[in-house]
Amino acid sequence: MPGRHTPPSWSIWSGAAPSTSYRDATPTPLATWLLDHPEVEIICRDRAGAYAEGARTGAPQAVQAADAWHLWKSVGEAVEKTVAAHYTCVRAVFEKPPVPEPTTVPTGDDGPLAASIGTLDVCGRERRLVVRTRERFALVQDLLHEGASLESICHQLQLDRSTVRRFARATSIDELLVKTINRSTILDAHRPHLHQRWNEGCHDTAQLHREIAALGFTGGIRAVRRYLRNFTPSAPTPAPRSAPRPRRVVRWIMTNPGNLLDEDALSLKEIRVGCPELNAVTDHARDFAEMMRDLRGDQLPQWMERVEQDPLPALHSLVDGLRRDQDAVVAGLSSPWCSGQVEGRNTRVKLLKRAGYGCANFDLLRKRILHRT
Incomplete structure (x- = not known):
C-alpha cells in the first residue's frame, strides 16, 4: 500500500493471518510479552478484541493502530455481502428474458423482479431449491427471534451447524439465493448461437441441437427444448448477455476507477444506474479508499455517518465494529504503519x-x- 512503512525495532505487529480463526485467541500471551518490552511505542494490529485487550494491558503507553490491510479487507467483505444481497439487480441489468415472466409469482421483500430473475423454472413456478431455501431461511430467522441457540436450531431442523450459521448470518434471502440462481449450465456457452439461429428463422429444435452438439454441447435435446419453450417464432429474440459473477462485481467496485478497463467501467456504470444500493456502496468504498490512501483518519466519523444514511445492513455492521475500536481505526488510517510485510x-x-x-x-x-x- 502506498505510503506504508516497514516496522522499526520499537514497534510490534500483532494479529493472525486472514484465514486464522480468532475463537481461541486470548489476550494473556500478548500482554505478558509486552510487559517484558516496555520500549514498545506503536502496536499495529488487526481488530480482534483479544489483541486490543492484550495491548491495553501489557503496553498502556503504546499507540494502537488498526492495520490498514485488515480494514480494507473488512470493507471488501461488507461490499461482497451487499453485492450478494442485490445480485438480482445485476442480473436484471445484464439478462433480459425472452418473454415477460408470469405476474402471479411470489414477490418477496424486493418485489416481482427478485422472484423473476433466475428463480423460476420453464413453467413459471419457483424452483424447488429456491422454495426450500426460502422456507429454511424463514424458519431459522423465526427461531433466532424466539431466542433459540444455533445448537438447538440444528437439532430442531435437522441441519448441519454450518448451514444454520449461514442462514443465521444472512441479512436477506437474496444473499442466500445468489449462488442458487447463478449456477452455470453446459448450455450457457451455446445460448448466443441458439438466439442467432432462431432469429434467422431456424425453429427446428432437433436441427438446433445437432448444430450446438457439433460445437461441443454434450447435453440432450430435452435441455434445448426446455430452453426454447418460451421463444416466440414471430418475434425476434435478443441474444442474452451473461451477468458477471458477484466476485467480479466486487472487484470492479474495489478497484481504483483509473485502473478499470473501459468495458468493465461501462458495465459497473450500468449496474450503478440499475441499483441505487450498489451505487451507494461503490461511492462509500471509494471514499474509504481515498481516506486510507491520503492518511485522513479524521474523516472517518463523517464517512460512518454517510454510510448510516443508506439502507446497507452489511456496511452498518462494519460501522458498528469500527466504532467499538474507533481510536485504533483512526490511528491506523492516519499513520503510515502497516503489517503488509x-x-x-x-x-x-x-x-x-x-x-x-x-x-x-x-x-x-x-x-x-x-x-x-
Missing part, C-alpha cells in the same frame, strides 16, 4: 506448508522456510 511472510509460509502437505514433516518445512529466498 508480516502478512506477506505468513502467506509465503502457508504456501510452503500446503505444497508439502502429506509429504513432508516439520523439520523439512522449517528448512524450506529458512532457505527460501
Whole structure:
C-alpha cells in the first residue's frame, strides 16, 4: 500500500493471518510479552478484541493502530455481502428474458423482479431449491427471534451447524439465493448461437441441437427444448448477455476507477444506474479508499455517518465494529504503519506448508522456510 512503512525495532505487529480463526485467541500471551518490552511505542494490529485487550494491558503507553490491510479487507467483505444481497439487480441489468415472466409469482421483500430473475423454472413456478431455501431461511430467522441457540436450531431442523450459521448470518434471502440462481449450465456457452439461429428463422429444435452438439454441447435435446419453450417464432429474440459473477462485481467496485478497463467501467456504470444500493456502496468504498490512501483518519466519523444514511445492513455492521475500536481505526488510517510485510511472510509460509502437505514433516518445512529466498 502506498505510503506504508516497514516496522522499526520499537514497534510490534500483532494479529493472525486472514484465514486464522480468532475463537481461541486470548489476550494473556500478548500482554505478558509486552510487559517484558516496555520500549514498545506503536502496536499495529488487526481488530480482534483479544489483541486490543492484550495491548491495553501489557503496553498502556503504546499507540494502537488498526492495520490498514485488515480494514480494507473488512470493507471488501461488507461490499461482497451487499453485492450478494442485490445480485438480482445485476442480473436484471445484464439478462433480459425472452418473454415477460408470469405476474402471479411470489414477490418477496424486493418485489416481482427478485422472484423473476433466475428463480423460476420453464413453467413459471419457483424452483424447488429456491422454495426450500426460502422456507429454511424463514424458519431459522423465526427461531433466532424466539431466542433459540444455533445448537438447538440444528437439532430442531435437522441441519448441519454450518448451514444454520449461514442462514443465521444472512441479512436477506437474496444473499442466500445468489449462488442458487447463478449456477452455470453446459448450455450457457451455446445460448448466443441458439438466439442467432432462431432469429434467422431456424425453429427446428432437433436441427438446433445437432448444430450446438457439433460445437461441443454434450447435453440432450430435452435441455434445448426446455430452453426454447418460451421463444416466440414471430418475434425476434435478443441474444442474452451473461451477468458477471458477484466476485467480479466486487472487484470492479474495489478497484481504483483509473485502473478499470473501459468495458468493465461501462458495465459497473450500468449496474450503478440499475441499483441505487450498489451505487451507494461503490461511492462509500471509494471514499474509504481515498481516506486510507491520503492518511485522513479524521474523516472517518463523517464517512460512518454517510454510510448510516443508506439502507446497507452489511456496511452498518462494519460501522458498528469500527466504532467499538474507533481510536485504533483512526490511528491506523492516519499513520503510515502497516503489517503488509508480516502478512506477506505468513502467506509465503502457508504456501510452503500446503505444497508439502502429506509429504513432508516439520523439520523439512522449517528448512524450506529458512532457505527460501
